[in-house]
Amino acid sequence: MTTILRIDASVRHTDNPVAAYNSISRALADSFVEEWKTVDPDVEIIVRDVGMTPPDFISNDWIASVFTAEEERTPEQSALVSLSDTLIDELDRSDILLISTPMYNYGMPAALKAWFDQIIRINKTFTFDLARGDFPLEPIMSGKTLVLLTSAGEFGFEDGGIRNDSGHLSAHISTLRKYLGAERMFEAAAEYQEFADERHEASVASAQSQARHIARELA
Numbered sequence: 001m002t003t004i005l006r007i008d009a010s011v012r013h014t015d016n017p018v019a020a021y022n023s024i025s026r027a028l029a030d031s032f033v034e035e036w037k038t039v040d041p042d043v044e045i046i047v048r049d050v051g052m053t054p055p056d057f058i059s060n061d062w063i064a065s066v067f068t069a070e071e072e073r074t075p076e077q078s079a080l081v082s083l084s085d086t087l088i089d090e091l092d093r094s095d096i097l098l099i100s101t102p103m104y105n106y107g108m109p110a111a112l113k114a115w116f117d118q119i120i121r122i123n124k125t126f127t128f129d130l131a132r133g134d135f136p137l138e139p140i141m142s143g144k145t146l147v148l149l150t151s152a153g154e155f156g157f158e159d160g161g162i163r164n165d166s167g168h169l170s171a172h173i174s175t176l177r178k179y180l181g182a183e184r185m186f187e188a189a190a191e192y193q194e195f196a197d198e199r200h201e202a203s204v205a206s207a208q209s210q211a212r213h214i215a216r217e218l219a
Contacts, residue, residue, distance in 0.1 A: 002043050007049075007115060008052075009100065010051045010109075023102070025102050025150055025190075027208075028151070031211045034212075035211070035216055050109075055114045056118070088118075091180060125180070145183070151193060152190070152192075154194060157170070188208075
């Protein structure tokens with residue numbers, strides 16, 4: 001059975017009284033899951049909604065806790081890393097990582113970054129060995145696929161686009177994905193939201209189609 005870990009990072013719902021306020025990235029993820037289930041109705045979906053329930057930010061005490069051997073941690077330290085352990089377990093159980101997120105201020109939402117910070121953890125998702133020279137970090141997990149579904153108020157963040165150098169959402173996640181064990185990455189992006197014109201409508205429709213196509217290809 002395939003297991004999908006769905007991470008939603010938007011702070012918006014999909015059932016607002018004003019349709020224009022609805023989360024586009026969440027709607028893209030809904031389409032992906034719906035399409036997947038038409039091919040594989042028995043798929044297991046783990047939902048982690050960081051947009052509505054943000055993970056804790058890491059802290060000085062959290063860092064001290066993860067660098068303390070598990071058998072030597074105090075009860076307080078164990079409590080500090082318990083969420084991280086849960087999030088890493090969800091990641092480990094999954095085959096497909098489905099991340100739906102808007103672009104906020106040209107990067108990822110703080111809650112999504114907090115999720116990454118909680119799971120990219122020494123001896124859990126990567127090892128560190130100076131014998132490897134200038135690249136001492138090595139991922140532990142492998143064999144997963146990442147599907148990134150995004151929305152943006154502006155446009156032109158793709159390679160060669162007019163804002164190619166301004167968009168740090170996809171690029172950042174692509175850099176981090178190896179620590180998730182994601183060896184492949186597929187994307188669909190809806191843009192032009194702030195312009196609210198026919199280009200936005202076309203972009204959303206195209207992203208919906210791409211999300212469904214990716215689901216069919218992977219299921």
